Amino acid sequence: MAILEVRNLTHFFGGLRAVFKFDLALQEGEVLGLIGPNGAGKTTVFNLVSGFYHPTEGDICFRGNEIVRLRPHEVTALGMARTFQNIRLWNTLTVFENLCISQHSKLGYGILGTIFRSRGFRTSERCIRKTAEEILDILSLRHYANEYPKNLPYGLQRRIEIGRALAMRPHLLMLDEPAAGMNPGEVDQLIELITWIRDKFQLTIWLIEHHMRVVMNICERIVVLDFGETIAQGTPEEIRQDPRVIQAYLGDADSIDA
Amino acid sequence: MRKYSSHLLYGSFCLLILIAVQENFLNAYLQLIIMFMGVNIILSTSLNLVNGYMGEFSVGHAGFMAVGAYVTSVLNVWLFTSDRVFGPAVLPAGSVIYLFPVTLLMGGIVAALVGLLVAIPSFKTRGDYLAIITLAVNYIVKSAIENIQVIGGARGFMGMRNIVSSMHEVVNVPWVMIWIFAGTGFSVWLIHRFVTSTYGKGIVAVRDDEIAANIMGVNTRRMKMVAFMLSSGLAGIAGGLFAHILGYINPGSFTIMKSTEVMVMVYLGGMGSLSGSVLSAVGFTIILELFRPLQVIKWVAIPLLLILLMLFRPEGLLGHRELTDVFPRLRRIFVPQGKRA
Amino acid sequence: MNIDTLVQNLLNALQWGSFYALIALGYTLVYGVLLLINFAHGDIFMVGAYIGFFLATFLLGQYALALPFSLPPHVIFLVTLLLTMIxxxxxxxxxxxxxxxxxxxxxxxxxxxxxxxxxxxxxxxxGNLALLGANRRNFPQLLDNTVYSLGGVTFSDVKLLVIFATIAVFLLLETIVRKTKLGMAMRAISYDRMAVPLMGIPVDTVIVFTFALGSSMAALAGVLFATAYPVLEPYMGALVGWKAFIAAVIGGIGEIRGAFAGGFLLGFVEIFVAAFFPSTLRDLIAFSILLVFLSIKPTGIFGVARATKI
Structure with missing residues (x-):
């Protein structure tokens, strides 16, 4: 069954066509890669799906809910979590607090509960802390629980960001260039981590990546975007040989000659 | 036991002061300073919620204070005294000792509603533009009051002295001081509970990265609304108390200068530090009194102080940390066991 | 309102808006370059008026130390204006x-x-209050303020001078910003402040130039204001400054056109509010309009929202 269905998604920035008639059906448990040259509209697709932009046209259906008009936190509450191309952790909060706050959409209390420390507050806070502690252990971040993210190395920050998304216990995890800026060793770790997360949490994973080793190793299916349009999709093997993909990435041999 | 050590400490401190006042150990001037400290603590901690924890730049806190001051005062004068404008007392004058907290809270609630005027534009804009909106609200409140003749317009509003004296007629204890202690305790308690909860920390996430906060599940609009309303509501309560210390208020007390004073306190203590705000409110009240003989030069010296602070210690005295972080020993007394920092 | 009063009010609004526009300019220039709200700018206007006052009275020979010769008032006005700006x-x-x-x-x-x-x-x-005391000072009358009457509309030399000076400044500044190297550097900085120093543009020079330009415009406003309303007091810059800032924001801060549009708009609003309502409501209505306006269009008239990239 499709966990996420995108139909006819189109988005314009002013006159610029960023995404055009994008269709996608993401199956439960799948690992899908979204690739394409710079500026192809990959992150825009993510932003549209996660509710940060509202599309000019098209439908997005997530776990049976129409989410096109929802605000980002409402989409998140339905079980979608993502990371960002440029790390966006909350830098004046500790790693532990980062993991707690991302569970905001699961809070079982409001302002009154906060003030009067209601039963709902106490159970909810306990549950949040427990989840955060689990994530710390799972991602071996325990040692950094009380550090501020900005003081930690880049690879670690990426891991924390994935942890922050996982703390929401999402059904769909969207990773925006998780390997960007990593050294080869860190990339190997990342590949291992993502595969492991998928098995452990039974997640559906959708990732944008330029790093071909990551994409070819993890993804079961790949969608290629160029100028906002899907130009190819298939297994890593098919994509590797698709002439349109090679053309999109390397340019048209004829036009270079001309 | 540790869980309540700060409550106990504050309670006994208040009791000590009240006894001292009752037994005439403290002269009227010192009492006045202590009461202003209380009001300033409420103001600085509540502004810190918005300017420190949420990282917005509100420059019109005195406007909300004015709303609270006028609502509480007018309600009290209307309900409990015979007034030329508002007619005879609606309720027996003595009942004010029970109902004062209610009118105070009403002032806070109305101020919180005025806070919406700032909260709603803050959905779309932040930073410098929002600063202007808060400034405009400050001016709007002030000029609105100046134009309502029923409550005295620019001349001001009085009659709160009668309220205080009818409290004294029932039981002769320092009532205003008691309400101020209660209000200050309430305000610090409330903010502390808010900012230590996962819910309340949502506003810190908004400060650090609003977009990420929204995408990671924080309802940023609601958090902004809650923070602005909480902050302005508490400022309203501070205003209500302020009005009853003086027994007289006029729109001139709630200008941008007053807002600036509160801002100085917040930045002096450190943004995002509750204990810093309390300390700086106390310190600032004292400095203000020490500088009083300097008259005009006071208002050269205080800004200069803040400029030097910005230059040499821009994060303020404590800056995002609490006293318990600076002096870890305090933690043994004040932080309940088994709680992570 | 008949046509005469309308024209009269329009003229008053133009003059009143001119002051706002000139001061708003300083806010907008500095903001464009440094992303800094220079809240002291309103007081720079006040400082300008005071410097103008002392220069004018000195040139008129009102102090023990005086010039050995006396100048005609017109010359004094011009010299005062230029020296004050500097x-x-x-x-x-x-x-x-x-x-x-x-x-x-x-x-x-x-x-x-x-x-x-x-x-x-x-x-x-x-500091001004502490140094010079609370007594107000009267700016000497340097221009014989002839009042003309055309139909029911009266206007004076000073009023016309203010309006024309403002328009001239607008044209001058637009030229500076569009045609000179420094002006282009200013625009470049507001466009991308990371890349500009890397391109070898002396950022500090540009900043100094910006402050000098903004402050001299405030000084111009100060002297003109003092000529039109010759009473000086230390807090004269506070409220006018805040309002000029509002004008800058309404126009879209960082935009020279915006400062002028916003300044004149605010001038019109205030004058016409005062024409229809009791003048005590002026601030209330002006600020309310601002609030509504900014809630609807937070970037101001000419301001462009910067897209957030994620």
Whole structure:
């Protein structure tokens, strides 16, 4: 069954066509890669799906809910979590607090509960802390629980960001260039981590990546975007040989000659 | 036991002061300073919620204070005294000792509603533009009051002295001081509970990265609304108390200068530090009194102080940390066991 | 309202808006370059008016130390205006050097610089009060303020001077910003402040130039204001400054056109509110309009929302 269905998604920035008639059906448990040259509209697709932009046209259906008009936190509450191309952790909060706050959409209390420390507050806070502690252990971040993210190395920050998304216990995890800026060793770790997360949490994973080793190793299916349009999709093997993909990435041999 | 050590400490401190006042150990001037400290603590901690924890730049806190001051005062004068404008007392004058907290809270609630005027534009804009909106609200409140003749317009509003004296007629204890202690305790308690909860920390996430906060599940609009309303509501309560210390208020007390004073306190203590705000409110009240003989030069010296602070210690005295972080020993007394920092 | 009063009010609004526009310019220029709300700018206007006062009275020979010759009032006015603009420009640059630059060098949060600016404003106001005392000063009359009457509309030399000076300044500034190297550097900085220093543009020079330009415009406003309303007091810059800032924001801060549009708009609103309602409502209505306007279009008339990239 499709966990996420995108139909006819189109988005314009002013006159610029960023995404055009994008269709996608993401199956439960799948690992899908979204690739394409710079500026192809990959992150825009993510932003549209996660509710940060509202599309000019098209439908997005997530776990049976129409989410096109929802605000980002409402989409998140339905079980979608993502990371960002440029790390966006909350830098004046500790790693532990980062993991707690991302569970905001699961809070079982409001302002009154906060003030009067209601039963709902106490159970909810306990549950949040427990989840955060689990994530710390799972991602071996325990040692950094009380550090501020900005003081930690880049690879670690990426891991924390994935942890922050996982703390929401999402059904769909969207990773925006998780390997960007990593050294080869860190990339190997990342590949291992993502595969492991998928098995452990039974997640559906959708990732944008330029790093071909990551994409070819993890993804079961790949969608290629160029100028906002899907130009190819298939297994890593098919994509590797698709002439349109090679053309999109390397340019048209004829036009270079001309 | 540790869980309540700060409550106990504050309670006994208040009791000590009240006894001292009752037994005439403290002269009227010192009492006045202590009461202003209380009001300033409420103001600085509540502004810190918005300017420190949420990282917005509100420059019109005195406007909300004015709303609270006028609502509480007018309600009290209307309900409990015979007034030329508002007619005879609606309720027996003595009942004010029970109902004062209610009118105070009403002032806070109305101020919180005025806070919406700032909260709603803050959905779309932040930073410098929002600063202007808060400034405009400050001016709007002030000029609105100046134009309502029923409550005295620019001349001001009085009659709160009668309220205080009818409290004294029932039981002769320092009532205003008691309400101020209660209000200050309430305000610090409330903010502390808010900012230590996962819910309340949502506003810190908004400060650090609003977009990420929204995408990671924080309802940023609601958090902004809650923070602005909480902050302005508490400022309203501070205003209500302020009005009853003086027994007289006029729109001139709630200008941008007053807002600036509160801002100085917040930045002096450190943004995002509750204990810093309390300390700086106390310190600032004292400095203000020490500088009083300097008259005009006071208002050269205080800004200069803040400029030097910005230059040499821009994060303020404590800056995002609490006293318990600076002096870890305090933690043994004040932080309940088994709680992570 | 008949046509005469309408024209009369229009004229008054143009003059009143001119002051706002000239001051708003300083806010907008500095904001464009540094992303800093220079809250002390309103007080620079006040400083300008005072410098103008002392220069004018000195040139008129009202002090023990006087010029050996006397000048005709027109010349005094011109000399005062020019010298005031230069001296106030120095004051503005000094402010930048002493208070803002050290902070900027330390790379602190932008907010701290804003607070410092606010404090500098207070120091200027209260320092003036402490130094010169609370008594108001009367700006000497240098131009014989002839009042003309055309139908039911009266207008004076000064009023026309203010309006024309403002328009001239607008044209001059637009030229500076579009045609000169420094002006282009200013625009470049507001467009991309990371790349500009890497391109070899001397950022500090541009900043100094910006402050000098903004402050001299405030000085121009100060002298013109003092000529039209010849009473000076230390807090004269506070409210006018805040309102000019509002004008800058309404116009879209960082845009020269915006400062003028916003300034005149605010002038019109205030004058016409005062024409229809009791004048005590003027601030209330002006600020309410601002609030509504900014809630609907937060970037102002000419301001462009910067897209957030994620």
């Amino acid at each position: 001296l106030t420009a120095f004051a503005g640059v000094t402010l930048e050097r002493v208070a803002y630059r050290p902070l900027r060098r330390k790379g602190v949060n932008r907010l701290y610089v804003v607070i410092t600016a606010l404090m500098c404003g207070l120091i200027l106001e209260n």
